[in-house]
Amino acid sequence: MSPPEPRKDGRLVHRASGDPARVRHLGPYGIESLIEPDEEARATAYRVTVAPRQVTGVSVHRVAEEFYFVIAGRGTAVLDGVDHPLAAGDFLRLPPGTAHGFRTDNEPLDMLNLHTPGCRPDRDVYFPDGPAPEGFRAP
Numbered sequence: 001m002s003p004p005e006p007r008k009d010g011r012l013v014h015r016a017s018g019d020p021a022r023v024r025h026l027g028p029y030g031i032e033s034l035i036e037p038d039e040e041a042r043a044t045a046y047r048v049t050v051a052p053r054q055v056t057g058v059s060v061h062r063v064a065e066e067f068y069f070v071i072a073g074r075g076t077a078v079l080d081g082v083d084h085p086l087a088a089g090d091f092l093r094l095p096p097g098t099a100h101g102f103r104t105d106n107e108p109l110d111m112l113n114l115h116t117p118g119c120r121p122d123r124d125v126y127f128p129d130g131p132a133p134e135g136f137r138a139p
Helices: none
Strands: 022-025 029-033 044-049 067-081 082-087 091-096 100-103 109-116
Touching: 044 067
Parallel strands: none
Antiparallel strands: 022 029, 029 044, 044 109, 067 082, 067 091, 067 100, 067 109
């Protein structure tokens, strides 16, 4: 049985993840939006991947609280300048204002990423240490 088509009223969404056609490459990130802008109500959800041997820029959200759940892989979250090793099953809660970035070694990092209120690559994403990576726009 196929999943139902997404409702446009912001209440119910059901879709499979992992479709390469839905992934945007923004600097070292692969970001698959699981909630489209016209479906967004109070949160956004993404499947985020960081390829092996990558370092992301450090970003901050002024408004959004952010949650990460590691689906697969290993890496390091750098949170307010402190390294936190990550592995499958790990969970992160980042209050607004938390400076964060990721590093990977020989494995990719695959994570579920939620923001409340919603956040997009052109909304509430700030890069205090330098220019925004390719694909991100300054808010």
